[in-house]
Amino acid sequence: MSKAVRVRDVIIGGGAPVVVQGMTKTDTRNVKATLDEIYRYVDVGCEIVRVAVPDHEAAEAVKEIVAHSPIPVVADIHFDYRLALEVIKAGVDKLRLNPGNIGGRDRVEQVVRAAKERMIPIRIGVNSGSIEKNLLHDYGRTAETLVKSAESHIQILNDLDYDNIVVSLKASDVPTMVAAYRLMAKTYDYPLHLGVTEAGTLFQGTIKSAIGIGTLLAEGIGDTIRVSLTAPGEEEIRVAWEILKSLKLRDRGANIVACPTCGRLQFDMWPVTNELERRLATIAEPITVAVMGCAVNGPGEAREADVGLAGGKNMGLIFRHGEIVRRVDQKDMVEELWKEILDAAEEVRAGGQSSQGNHPQVK
Numbered sequence: 001m002s003k004a005v006r007v008r009d010v011i012i013g014g015g016a017p018v019v020v021q022g023m024t025k026t027d028t029r030n031v032k033a034t035l036d037e038i039y040r041y042v043d044v045g046c047e048i049v050r051v052a053v054p055d056h057e058a059a060e061a062v063k064e065i066v067a068h069s070p071i072p073v074v075a076d077i078h079f080d081y082r083l084a085l086e087v088i089k090a091g092v093d094k095l096r097l098n099p100g101n102i103g104g105r106d107r108v109e110q111v112v113r114a115a116k117e118r119m120i121p122i123r124i125g126v127n128s129g130s131i132e133k134n135l136l137h138d139y140g141r142t143a144e145t146l147v148k149s150a151e152s153h154i155q156i157l158n159d160l161d162y163d164n165i166v167v168s169l170k171a172s173d174v175p176t177m178v179a180a181y182r183l184m185a186k187t188y189d190y191p192l193h194l195g196v197t198e199a200g201t202l203f204q205g206t207i208k209s210a211i212g213i214g215t216l217l218a219e220g221i222g223d224t225i226r227v228s229l230t231a232p233g234e235e236e237i238r239v240a241w242e243i244l245k246s247l248k249l250r251d252r253g254a255n256i257v258a259c260p261t262c263g264r265l266q267f268d269m270w271p272v273t274n275e276l277e278r279r280l281a282t283i284a285e286p287i288t289v290a291v292m293g294c295a296v297n298g299p300g301e302a303r304e305a306d307v308g309l310a311g312g313k314n315m316g317l318i319f320r321h322g323e324i325v326r327r328v329d330q331k332d333m334v335e336e337l338w339k340e341i342l343d344a345a346e347e348v349r350a351g352g353q354s355s356q357g358n359h360p361q362v363k
Contacts, residue, residue, distance in 0.1 A: 002191045002223055005121045005166055008072035008093040010047055012121075012166055012224045013191030018217065018249050019224040020240045021193070022233050023050040023076070028058040031065055037233065038069050044237045044281055045252050048224070050074040050096060059083045063090035074123070081107040088114045094166075096123045099156040100132070112160045121164045124153045127197055128171035143179035146171065150184065165190050166224070170197035174212040181216050191223040198228060205229040206239050214243050238281060251286035254341070257305060264294040266313040267330050275334050280341070285348040289341060290319075306344045309337050320344070 004014025012019050022041045026033040028051045038049050053059050053075045066073045072093035077084045081102040084095055088111070095115060099108045099122075115122060126149045128141055135152075139145040146169040157165060167190045169180040177196055185192065196212040199205035209227045216222045225243070227236040244250040258273050273291050280289065290305035294312075308319035316333055318325045320340055328336045 002189050003163075005164060005191050006119070007048055007074070007121060010072055012193075016223070018222060018244055019047050020045055020237060020244070020250075021048045021050065021074075021224055021226040022046040022237050022240075023226065023228075024052070025233055028052055028054075028065070029061050031061050034061070034065055035068050038065070038071070040234055041237055042070055044234050045241050045284070046071060046233075046237045048072045048074060048094070050076050050226075052076045053083050053087055054078075056083070056086065059086035059090065062087045062092055066091045066093070077102070081111050084111045085114055088118060088120060092120065094121050094123065096125050098124055098126070098153050100153050105156075108156060109160060112157060112162045115164070116162060119164070121166060122157065122162075123166040123168060123193055124150055124157075125168045125193075126150045126153070126170070128173070128176065129197070141176075143169075143171075143176050143183055146176070146180040147183050147187070154188070154190070163190075166193050167191070168193035168195060170195045170228075172196065172198045172200075172208075174208050177212050178215055181221055182219075185221045192221060194222040194225045195228055200230060202229055202231040202235055205231070209239060210243055210246075213240075214247060217243070217247055217249060234281070252284055253286065254280040254283050255286070255288045256280065257288060257290040257292075259291075259293045261293050265311070266294065267311045267316065267333075269293050269311060272309070272333050272337075276337065276341075279338060283341065283345050285345040287341070287344050287348060289337075291337075307337065307340045309333060 001015055002013035005012045010019055024034050024037050026037050028034055034051060041049055049071055051065060051073060053062060062075055074094040074096050075087040075092045077095060077097040079101055084097060102108060126146050128146060131145055131149050135145050135149055150167050150169055154165065167184060169184055171177040174196060181192060194213045194216055196208045199208045213225050225240050227239045229236050241252050245255060256277060261269055288305040290308035292310050306321065309316045314330045315327060317327055318337060318340060
């Protein structure tokens with residue numbers, strides 16, 4: 001089991017549930033836009049958020065961002081140790097930096113001393129695209145090189161009697177990323193922050209992230225995850241939660257059971273499922289919603305769900321906990337099903353049991 005690291009009121013490692021992280025895509029210097037984005041992330045399940053701090057103005061903005069953020073804030077620092085000192089004074093909850101690239105030992109000591117005084121953890125973030133030149137020359141861009149890079153940074157902090165550390169070893173190549181984390185997990189007990197860096201677009205990046213992150217989580221490796229997509233941050237967080245839910249590591253929001261459709265389909269199902277998926281992103285309660293297209297598996301699946309729709313010719317039957325509630329026409333399917341979903345979510349909040357089990361709402 002990995003060590004436990006506290007980030008404000010969130011625990012990473014030590015057997016705690018895997019934590020979902022996000023990173024803002026706004027200009028950190030724009031406090032309002034950044035906070036608006038953070039609140040949107042929270043709505044879809046973000047539990048820790050990271051902000052880029054490229055300059056002094058961004059570091060100054062961190063103070064107000066931290067003061068108004070409902071979740072812990074991580075400052076992403078590169079090269080300039082003074083920025084790390086500024087955000088520590090501003091009350092940031094965690095640092096993401098590599099001690100080897102912020103200057104000489106005296107500068108690293110200043111940052112570590114300030115972090116220790118305020119019990120602020122540091123994530124050592126190794127990335128395959130920015131490995132030290134000497135390591136690249138000697139070993140190439142391999143999983144072993146990523147681990148060696150992390151070890152060099154860990155050693156700097158350990159030499160300063162500091163071990164409040166989280167480690168990431170991200171690569172855009174999935175096999176390299178998986179191999180690096182496996183090797184790291186064999187050697188150290190620091191909590192591991194999983195991610196496939198620069199994974200790409202929503203479609204390709206989701207697949208890469210699900211395979212890389214999911215493989216490791218299925219092996220019991222990893223304590224916190226961030227999905228990196230060329231897409232809005234909310235999509236990254238939604239994908240992260242789907243990875244965790246598919247492995248039954250966390251419960252949040254609706255699990256949609258929907259048939260792939262075939263020649264037996266007798267109603268226009270795709271618009272129904274697409275609109276429901278969009279709306280269900282705002283539901284935090286762990287409920288199951290089934291939308292089935294015909295009489296082969298439809299009634300059975302719909303009956304197993306908290307809320308279900310079994311389609312017929314231009315119509316459908318709505319189910320609640322296995323019981324038929326009413327028949328609805330195609331044009332009314334989404335709205336009528338949505339009413340039942342909201343009622344089922346309220347039932348879970350009130351302490352009722354969903355088909356996924358009676359789990360507390362994850363906020």
